[in-house]
Amino acid sequence: MNTQQTIGQRLIKAREYLSLKQGQVSELSNIPRSSISKLENDEMAKYLELAMFYSRTYSISLDWLIDGEGGEDVLLKENKLQEYTKPSDKRVEEQEIPLYDFEAAAGLTKLFSNSENILDFIRVPNLPRCDGAVHISGDSMYPLLKSGDIVMYKQVQDIANGILWGEMYLLSAEIGGDLLTLVKYIQKSDEGNEYVKLVSQNQHHSPIDIPLKNIRALAYIKASIRINSMA
Incomplete structure (x- = not known):
């Protein structure tokens, strides 16, 4: 909170x-x-705090908790999410997270498909389980993230059913005929269930709705590292 x-x-x-x-x-x-x-x-804040606790900690649908949207089938579905969202996956006492050379990997999809182009390993205690880490570029998530920061991620295998609405993701998506790699919040779209809304932290970047099928690769951002001085 x-x-x-x-x-x-x-x-x-x-x-x-x-x-x-x-x-x-x-x-x-x-x-x-x-x-x-x-x-x-x-x-009445404690009611909302409890709902958000269930949503963030156990991946229970916040929409269902608040207004019953989708019925109890949503609750059952959310409890069957893949391993990366389970509460038991929240903390790992010690792990080595590979830091990849994203430019050499030539895209997020290729990065996920092989384990080459490793620059180094990051060791952070008591961190959620992560599959890898990359340096990011651009200012769409500024000031939360800035160009050069390192984000650590967990790959989402089932894109259609594995999105936690409102969370931050690293994704590869086809937009305007180009395949782009972005860091965005993913929210539900007013265009319907076949679309998602990509939202930036930087208010100078407007939200954009894209077809869900246009997302080619997706990873849930678990943590970030910022280096403030090179000295």
Whole structure:
């Protein structure tokens, strides 16, 4: 959880960013104004905190927890996610994570298909299990990530069913006829279940909706390393 701001404070910030009054939010959402006031004062925050705990720790669908979207079949499906999302996979006391030369690998798909082009190994204790690490480029996730940072990832084998909505991914996707390697948040798309929305941390980069089938390779980012000084 973000310890710098409470859930209520973030709700207020979101409402003010949208230039809405509590009464307007009540009319648009059909939520009583008294309940909105309680939410913004953190009187009901523990309900949301518990839902997010189940979602982040055990991969239970947040949409199902909040509004029942998809029915209990969603709950059963989420509990059958592949190994990289299981709670038992959260921490490894000691592991060697290969740092790959991404440019030499010539793309994410080829990187995943072989174990060559290893520059070195990274050793970080008590880290979630990772398949590899690469240096990234670009500023789409700035200031959270910047060009030159190292991200450590776990490959997603079942792209169609293995996405944890709202999390950060390293992906290779066909966009505008080009095969691009990106670091993005992946969210549900308003275009339907056959699409996903790619969202940047940098507000100067606009979100983009792409067909899910256009994602050729996908990896869940588990951790990152930033070097602030070369001296």
